Amino acid sequence: MDCNVKMKLLLASNNRGKLLEIQSILGDLDLELILPVSIGLSLDVVEDGQTYGENSAKKGLAFARASGLLSLADDSGLEVDVLNGLPGLRSARFSPLPQATDADRRAYLLQRLLDLPRPWVARFHCTVALAKPDQQIWFTEATCPGEIIPEERGHNGFGYDPIFFIPPLGKTMAELSMEEKNRISHRALAVQAARPILIEQLKLSQPSNQIT
Numbered sequence: 001m002d003c004n005v006k007m008k009l010l011l012a013s014n015n016r017g018k019l020l021e022i023q024s025i026l027g028d029l030d031l032e033l034i035l036p037v038s039i040g041l042s043l044d045v046v047e048d049g050q051t052y053g054e055n056s057a058k059k060g061l062a063f064a065r066a067s068g069l070l071s072l073a074d075d076s077g078l079e080v081d082v083l084n085g086l087p088g089l090r091s092a093r094f095s096p097l098p099q100a101t102d103a104d105r106r107a108y109l110l111q112r113l114l115d116l117p118r119p120w121v122a123r124f125h126c127t128v129a130l131a132k133p134d135q136q137i138w139f140t141e142a143t144c145p146g147e148i149i150p151e152e153r154g155h156n157g158f159g160y161d162p163i164f165f166i167p168p169l170g171k172t173m174a175e176l177s178m179e180e181k182n183r184i185s186h187r188a189l190a191v192q193a194a195r196p197i198l199i200e201q202l203k204l205s206q207p208s209n210q211i212t
Contacts, residue, residue, distance in 0.1 A: 006032040007202040010039075012063040012073035012131075017158035018187070022072070024178050025191045029204055034069075041067055052077060052089065052127035053139055060131030068133050070201055072194070076126040076187060078160045080109070080148060082116045091160070102159050110150055110163065120148040124164065124173075126186035128194050130201070138197045142189030146173070157181065 007030070011019055014037050023033050036042065045062045049055040052075040060073035077091040087094035087109065094100075095108040113120050127141040144166070152162035154174030161173035166184065173181065182188040198204065 006030055007204065008032050008034055008069050009198065009202070010034055010036065010041075010063055010067050010069040010071040012036070012045075012059040012071045015158075018074070021178070021181070021185075021187060022191055025182050025188050026195070026198070029195070029198065031198070031202060031204060036063065036067070039067060047075065047089075047092075049075075049089075052125060052141070053129070055089065056127045056129035056139070057131070057137055060129035060137060061135060064131040064133045065135075070198075071131050072128065072191075073131065074126055074128045074187060074190065076124060078109075078122060078124055078164070080113070080120055080122040082120055083112060086112075106152065106160060106163055109148070109160070113148060113150075118147075122146055122148050122164065124160075124186040126190040128187075128190040130194055130197050132201070138194070140190045140193035140197075142186050142193065144173075144184055144186040144189070 009031050011022060011033055014035050019033065019035060026033065043062055043066055045059045047055040047058065049058060055075035056073045060071050063073065064071040077088045079085045079088050095104045097104050123146065124144045125141070127139060130138045146164050146166045148163050149165045149172070153172045154162050156176060157174040164173045166173065173185065
């Protein structure tokens with residue numbers, strides 16, 4: 001085998017915002033993170049699970065079987081206490097508008113919150129699934145606490161990031177640099193927790209500067 005050929009990890013999503021985040025988290029590992037579109041793979045996985053784990057497993061296993069590659073899937077959600085945990089599992093499908101954009105979803109959430117007392121305490125949750133074509137699967141998860149604010153701030157990130165405020169930092173998720181985000185975000189922490197599994201399953205060398 002050519003030692004210069006990088007091991008491939010398939011991201012079970014064509015969301016380039018996620019790709020950039022995960023590349024920055026795993027950039028010190030000797031692997032190539034690829035999108036389904038780059039290998040001509042198009043799957044429409046219905047996310048009808050009752051938990052984040054069920055949804056991430058469905059995506060991960062479907063993409064792993066179709067591609068023959070170790071696949072990383074995640075299911076993330078924003079949970080707002082005053083809305084009894086909504087949008088939660090429906091975060092990506094929260095707006096009633098057909099083909100809603102991220103901006104549409106943020107606007108709809110703020111509309112739902114407008115007459116409710118602040119602070120609008122919330123958290124992001126992420127469950128990551130690493131799936132192999134033989135149906136072996138591993139899970140990691142993490143949360144990031146914060147609150148929703150009524151005005152958008154920042155231009156980094158995607159989804160609900162511009163209205164998700166992190167009080168200890170005094171910034172929204174969209175105002176954080178990638179380095180700051182990778183220290184505290186739900187997705188970054190869940191992906192970081194999956195690193196030992198990736199290293200083992202892809203037989204990667206442990207980075208010499210990795211802090212343990």
